[in-house]
Amino acid sequence: MITVDNLRKSYLARRRASGPGQALLSLMKPNRERIEALKGVSFSIGPGEVVGYIGPNGAGKSTTIKIMCGILEPDSGICLIKGRVPWKERKAHVAGIGVVFGQRSQLWWDVPVLDSFELLRDIYKVPGKEYAESLDELVAALDLSGFLDMPARSLSLGQRMRCEMAASLLHRPELLFLDEPTIGLDAVSKLAVRAFIERMNRERGVTVILTTHDVHDIEALAKRVILIGKGEILYDGAFDALMARGGSSNLEEAMASIYGEMGIA
Amino acid sequence: MNPYAALFRMRFIRGLSYRASAIVGVATQFFFGLVFIMVFQAFARSGGSSLAPAQIASYVWLQQAFLALIMVWYRDRELLSTIAAGDAAYELCRPVDAYFFWYSRLLGGRLAGAALRCLPILAVAALLPDPYRLCPPPSVAAGLCFVACMALGLLLIVAITIFAYILTVVTLSPSAPFIFITPVYEFAAGMIIPLPFMPEALQQFLRVLPFRLCVDLPLRMYSGSIAAADAPGFLALQALWVAILLPLGRLTLNRAIRGAQSVGG
Numbered sequence: 001m002i003t004v005d006n007l008r009k010s011y012l013a014r015r016r017a018s019g020p021g022q023a024l025l026s027l028m029k030p031n032r033e034r035i036e037a038l039k040g041v042s043f044s045i046g047p048g049e050v051v052g053y054i055g056p057n058g059a060g061k062s063t064t065i066k067i068m069c070g071i072l073e074p075d076s077g078i079c080l081i082k083g084r085v086p087w088k089e090r091k092a093h094v095a096g097i098g099v100v101f102g103q104r105s106q107l108w109w110d111v112p113v114l115d116s117f118e119l120l121r122d123i124y125k126v127p128g129k130e131y132a133e134s135l136d137e138l139v140a141a142l143d144l145s146g147f148l149d150m151p152a153r154s155l156s157l158g159q160r161m162r163c164e165m166a167a168s169l170l171h172r173p174e175l176l177f178l179d180e181p182t183i184g185l186d187a188v189s190k191l192a193v194r195a196f197i198e199r200m201n202r203e204r205g206v207t208v209i210l211t212t213h214d215v216h217d218i219e220a221l222a223k224r225v226i227l228i229g230k231g232e233i234l235y236d237g238a239f240d241a242l243m244a245r246g247g248s249s250n251l252e253e254a255m256a257s258i259y260g261e262m263g264i265a
Numbered sequence: 266m267n268p269y270a271a272l273f274r275m276r277f278i279r280g281l282s283y284r285a286s287a288i289v290g291v292a293t294q295f296f297f298g299l300v301f302i303m304v305f306q307a308f309a310r311s312g313g314s315s316l317a318p319a320q321i322a323s324y325v326w327l328q329q330a331f332l333a334l335i336m337v338w339y340r341d342r343e344l345l346s347t348i349a350a351g352d353a354a355y356e357l358c359r360p361v362d363a364y365f366f367w368y369s370r371l372l373g374g375r376l377a378g379a380a381l382r383c384l385p386i387l388a389v390a391a392l393l394p395d396p397y398r399l400c401p402p403p404s405v406a407a408g409l410c411f412v413a414c415m416a417l418g419l420l421l422i423v424a425i426t427i428f429a430y431i432l433t434v435v436t437l438s439p440s441a442p443f444i445f446i447t448p449v450y451e452f453a454a455g456m457i458i459p460l461p462f463m464p465e466a467l468q469q470f471l472r473v474l475p476f477r478l479c480v481d482l483p484l485r486m487y488s489g490s491i492a493a494a495d496a497p498g499f500l501a502l503q504a505l506w507v508a509i510l511l512p513l514g515r516l517t518l519n520r521a522i523r524g525a526q527s528v529g530g
Contacts, residue, residue, distance in 0.1 A: 066354070069358050070357070071357045071358065091360045091361070094357075094358050094359060099355070099358045101352075101354065101355065104350070104352040104354065105355075108275065108343070109343055110279055110282065111279050115275060118271075119271050122266045122267070122271030123272075123359050123360065123361055124360065
């Protein structure tokens with residue numbers, strides 16, 4: 001499904017000391033520094049897997065996800081998804097994937113959710129019958145029927161996130177990227193979202209790449225985790241085995257001690 | 266439905282939902298229309314311009330009625346905030362061309378704005394007493410040329426203003442690009458004062474720029490101040506500008522997106 005080999009990506013960041021003098025100096029001669037976001041990342045993911053892609057802030061998670069979504073082009077390395085290079089065949093590639101960015105919204109703010117869904121139907125060219133089936137299924141699974149005719153702005157975060165999940169699955173993608181899908185949600189919505197992801201994986205065989213800082217999301221969904229820190233893969237294997245290293249029954253503490261031990265905290 | 270047409274439709278529907286804004290808009294534009302006509306006709310009487318009183322009236326009324334199609338400061342605020350907040354990342358995960366997607370959206374927004382406002386203004390303006398009345402065009406040819414120039418002018422102004430959105434991808438500040446472009450356009454297009462009121466040398470200079478093709482050209486075509494016989498040449502000029510700006514904008518947007526994404530994790 002996904003093959004990533006020795007992926008590298010760097011970008012230029014500006015740097016300057018504080019104060020007006022330094023600000024003026026940097027106007028004349030900006031001090032740029034090359035930051036390596038990914039230093040040769042490799043992994044492969046098979047069809048039907050649910051993989052937790054974890055690591056501290058700034059580790060390179062989003063960069064990897066953006067490359068896999070075809071938004072970003074790496075400096076070097078291989079990324080093949082269903083036999084395609086995402087950034088080279090962007091349109092064909094994105095037609096087969098679904099994406100949820102937990103901190104962003106894909107719904108139109110001022111129009112009923114259903115209108116947003118219909119727009120997505122047209123964008124992905126989903127045939128009418130297939131769309132109706134998908135919609136029925138998603139509305140039932142996520143319990144959306146009460147607010148499909150409301151504009152996204154009047155939904156609670158939990159309701160909105162359930163609509164976001166539905167929106168990214170209307171075209172029945174085989175591969176789903178979830179970037180912090182449970183951020184800011186209350187316990188009930190969190191459990192609903194988790195149960196839904198689990199169900200889509202089990203029933204439809206959707207491959208899921210899940211990025212999150214919520215260890216409980218990972219525990220509930222992903223048997224396998226890939227841990228990235230400072231642009232390098234530090235662990236790729238069973239979640240339980242990783243947690244065993246942390247030496248604490250509290251998952252958060254265990255994760256923090258693993259980050260500390262690996263020097264990426 | 267074609268995805269671009271679907272987006273156009275969506276934006277059009279959304280635009281129609283702002284009833285209060287349309288009512289207030291009509292009232293304001295009606296007031297300004299009357300004032301502008303008085304001022305310009307007074308100028309013309311003292312020998313300031315070649316425009317006849319009836320031509321001034323039609324220029325001003327059409328300007329007010331189709332404001333949404335010709336003004337530069339029409340903004341899609343939701344799109345701008347989407348860009349500034351980074352939600353535009355979603356649009357790159359869609360199997361569509363980002364440039365033409367935005368283009369259809371802006372086009373739909375403008376047409377929705379005009380659809381709600383033009384009829385009441387035109388209807389009332391046609392019933393006013395004489396120096397203020399909106400007269401029919403002098404010939405059928407002039408009327409048809411007006412429609413054609415207006416349509417191509419609309420394609421042109423969207424191709425121009427979309428650069429402000431593209432610039433927002435880089436600056437992340439939605440207002441800055443508009444502060445830049447608004448005064449230049451408003452003056453050069455004939456929005457503030459019609460071009461025939463300007464000194465001949467200035468007019469010659471402004472005719473080189475594309476802006477007047479969006480306002481001055483269609484509005485004067487209607488009243489016969491620009492001869493219908495000259496229309497083919499002008500239409501070709503408009504089409505030429507659109508043909509230059511579309512690929513240029515598309516290229517710029519793709520580069521801007523690439524640049525924007527190299528920042529951050």
